[in-house]
Amino acid sequence: MSFTPLSSTFAIAPQLGPADMAGLAAAGFRSVINNRPDGEGGPDQPLSADMEAAARAAGLEYVYQPVNGANIQQSDVDTFASLLETLPQPALAFCRSGARSTRLYQLATR
Known part of the structure; x- marks a missing residue:
C-alpha cells in the first residue's frame, strides 16, 4: 500500500483493497x-461494499463518491469539498491511479 500526502490532513492513493484498510x-x-x-476496472476491482466493510472494521469512516475522471462535474467537486470539511482527519481518497482524487482535491481547495 502506498499513498501520497497532499497536505498535513489529506493524502491520495491508487486502487486499494479491503486488506489495506487496517x-x-x-x-x-x-x-x-x-x-x-464499482466495475470500472472489471471483475478484479474490489466492490465498494467490501471496501466499506473492511474500513469500518478497521475503525475508519468510509464514503463512496464515484466520479467519472474524464468528466468531473462541479457537483463532484462540491461534494468532495464538503467531505474534506466534515470527515475526520486525516483523510485519504483513492481511485484507479490517484489522479482523479488528486484533481478533485485541487479543484475543491482552490
Whole structure:
C-alpha cells in the first residue's frame, strides 16, 4: 500500500483493497473516500461494499463518491469539498491511479 500526502490532513492513493484498510488505520488515517465507480476496472476491482466493510472494521469512516475522471462535474467537486470539511482527519481518497482524487482535491481547495 502506498499513498501520497497532499497536505498535513489529506493524502491520495491508487486502487486499494479491503486488506489495506487496517494498514491505513495503523498509519493514522481516520477517513477514506473511494472515488472509483464499482466495475470500472472489471471483475478484479474490489466492490465498494467490501471496501466499506473492511474500513469500518478497521475503525475508519468510509464514503463512496464515484466520479467519472474524464468528466468531473462541479457537483463532484462540491461534494468532495464538503467531505474534506466534515470527515475526520486525516483523510485519504483513492481511485484507479490517484489522479482523479488528486484533481478533485485541487479543484475543491482552490
